[in-house]
Every structure is written in C-alpha cells, then in structure tokens.
Amino acid sequence: MKVACSNCNLRELCMPMGLNEQELIRVDELVTTRRQVKRGTSLFHNGEKFTSLFAIRTGFFKTSVTTEDGRDQVTGFQMAGEIIGLDGIVNDQHTCDAIALEDAEVCVMPFDRIEEISREVNALQHHVHKVMSREIVREHGVMLLLGSMRAEERLAAFLLNLVQRLQARGFSRSELILRMTREEIGSYLGMKLETVSRTFSKFSDDRVIDVKQRHICILDADALKRIVNSQICH
Amino acid sequence: MKVACSNCNLRELCMPMGLNEQELIRVDELVTTRRQVKRGTSLFHNGEKFTSLFAIRTGFFKTSVTTEDGRDQVTGFQMAGEIIGLDGIVNDQHTCDAIALEDAEVCVMPFDRIEEISREVNALQHHVHKVMSREIVREHGVMLLLGSMRAEERLAAFLLNLVQRLQARGFSRSELILRMTREEIGSYLGMKLETVSRTFSKFSDDRVIDVKQRHICILDADALKRIVNSQICH
DNA sequence: CGCCGCATTGACGTTCGTCAAGTCTAGTGG
C-alpha cells in the first residue's frame, strides 16, 4: 500500500534529486502517513494549527483566502507532486483553506521532521528552499496577471499554465478537464464567472479552443500565446 | 562602521530571537559586506545570477517583474529590516528587479552561507523558513486585493499596510511620506496613475486623509479600515 | 425522469482606463 518516496513515480516532482543510498533512507522517513481527502472536503482550514506540509499524491486542490467581510480569493490550484501548506509556517497556523476538487491522497510530512532531516541532508535543505522560492515566483506571476492583464489574456495564460503542468505529468498537451467551476476560475483570475464563460465562448468562436462544459480542447496553442502577449488586435 | 547583527537596531526584524552567545557569533558571520545603493539604481536585475539575500538596513526599495512584451508589475515595496531576493533561489537567478526608491544600504548575506549556518543554528533555519512563508502569505494578501477589491479599497488597504509597517519601525502612525510615484503605486495596486490620484483626492475630500503630493496625513484611520472592509455605501 | 447545480447568453450599468489639458514642485543653471 504505502510506497516509499524513493519508489514513488512522483519523486522527481516533490523530492530532491541525486541522493545517495543513505540520504534516500532518511528522506523516506519524511512521510509519516498518508491521508485521503474526499472531493469537496478540506485538507486544512484557515486558523487550524500548522504541523505538516502535504505532498499531493493524487487529486486536485484549490487554496483560498477569505476576508472578515466574506470575500474570498482562490490563491492557487494544486495537482499531483505539488507541495501545499507553506503558508502555515510563519505563524504556526494555516492562513488559507485547502479544498479537494476531486478525491485526493496526500503524503503528510511533519514540518519539524522536515527541518530535522534538512539539517543532515543538504540536498533536502536546498530543495525546501527552492520549493518555497518557486511558490513566491509563481505568485509574482499571478500578481502580474491580476494587475496588468485583461480578461482574455488572463484566461489564456491560465489555460496555458494548466496544460503545461498537466503535460509535465504525462497528460495531453491539447486536452484537459477542468476540475474547478467557472466561479473558482473567476475568483483565481479576478473576474466574474459570467466573464469567464463569455471569454471561453469567444475563444471557441475564434476556433482557438473547443469548450464542452469542463472539457477543453486546445486547437491553436500559438494563438493562445499570442493572446497572452497582447499581439492580438482587440 | 560595520555594526554586527547582534548589535544592529534592526535585529528584531531580520534576525531570529533567543540565540545564545555562540549562536550569535555564528549568525554574525552571515553578513559578509554592506552595499550602498543610490536612489534610482538597482540592487539586482531580472536574469542576474543569484548568490545572496539582502537585508535592508536603510532606505526603501521596490521590486517588479516584467513580461516580454514590456508590461511591468510592481510586486512589492520593501523597507528597513526586510529581506529581499528570495525569488532568486529557485533557479539560481533573479526573476525580478529591485530598485532603490531612496539612497539605501543593504547587508549582503551569501545564500550558501545562510544554508551552512542554518544547519547548525536551528533558530536560524526556522527563521529562514518563516521569512519565506511570510512572503508567501503577504502575496496571498496582494492577490486578494488585486482579485477582489475596488480602487478605493485597494488604496485604503495599501495606506494602512504602509503606515502599520512604518509604525513598527518607530515612525508616526498617522503621517507618512510616500517614496514612490503614483504610477508605481498604481502598478502595485493594479490601477492607472490617474485613478490613484483621483482616489487620493476623494479620500481628501472626505476628510479621511490629507494629501500634499507625497506627504500623507491619516485623519481617520477607522474610516480607512471601513473602506477596506466595504462597509461604506458607494 | 426530474431536479439541482453549473454554465451560457443577453441587456444594461458602473467603474475604471484613455486622452488631453493644465498645475505644482524640486532641481538646475544663469
């Protein structure tokens, strides 16, 4: 049942590379347990005590933050091999919610153990730093998107990003199934669900993608890239 | 000239707390040199090789990312005691520009040395993790702002954030001098400089703040907070 | 088979961006 990290087919995504025998053994100790998360339920909630990071083994998550006055903002969508929970480190409690968008399984990695093993395995230490830095850079990209792109550009960038990550996991580079609603896409991209829907329809009319509910087929990836870079006359 | 970190008046901001004698000595070795950065010049640029993190000793910075097609987005404003350069870790090169908005001095901390000393001083290790996590959480807040707030709410949140950080550094909680232009504020907040200016004027008309170019006086902090939380009728 | 949540589409309104004119201020050089 329980697969060691050293044998996991996702190891290139969540683990450091180039470890020796002994380091591999140590790193395998990171994951204490696995946890199943049913679709629609939460892995953690804002305010909950932070103890562990989670590596996604299967499934798909969204993370979102909420204000006192009830607005909420999806801050990311996470898929297999990605690490979730980094927000909790700073104050020992989570500051966002993580909700499974399909049935999922995560590897639980207690953070004190991560720190302990990091001190011995340099590659792990550096890997942790890289994972956090990558998240910071990703968020810079989202800020750029939210701060300076228009609806079509945002949605095009979103689709390209999704399909690129799926491709890295062995899925098609032209077909994908959205695990999230239009409203969740809209929240992530800073637009209303109606605008998301209209923009999908526009892309479909322009023969750039094919949309059947949540089934998306990318017909012209280059056109999408041109849209992101605003090389399209409006 | 060179003040040890253990004696620096900013140590509570950039250093871990509760170190013993020996650990203090080790941590003092983090900062190899200081570097002066003149107003308008860069600390680092997108694409430059990453070697070090920087702790701001004096002065004020902005960081910004740029797309191929020339759009750019201010991703943050940093002041004394804050750490800059975390984006560079993941790919060994910086992915944004850091520009001084006033004459500044930074402490240069080579990252390999940070990792080395982190392995020995647990408090430093955890501190590094917290600094990175804090940046991730901060960016979640910016995403919320960009994705779901309107112009007045964004600017109110921005002012409250700035003044709160200045207060933590011993400055007034009601007066501040903006180190950045309207255009830079606009870029950060995802709006045009004219909208920034108009919104300042509106706040001024409503007696919430007093604006004289870059000199801002907060007359009614509670009103600003209500604006952020949308408890104002439009 | 029917219901419910999600998605689509249309009509209309609001907010913010665009363009343009004009003002203020700090810094420079006579």
Add this chain to the structure above:
DNA sequence: CCACTAGACTTGACGAACGTCAATGCGGCG
C-alpha cells in the same frame, strides 16, 4: 536669487471593459 524646465501630479470628458441582474439551457445524479 530667480527664472526655467522636466517630471510628477491633478482634473475633466468620454468610452471600453467588465460587473450585475435575469432568463434560459444543459447534464449528471439520485
């Protein structure tokens, strides 16, 4: 010391993009 200039800021008029509200369509699940 003052006039001049360049860059930053303010303000107004107008329009485009997107949000809002409402009606309708579709598909999956019990």
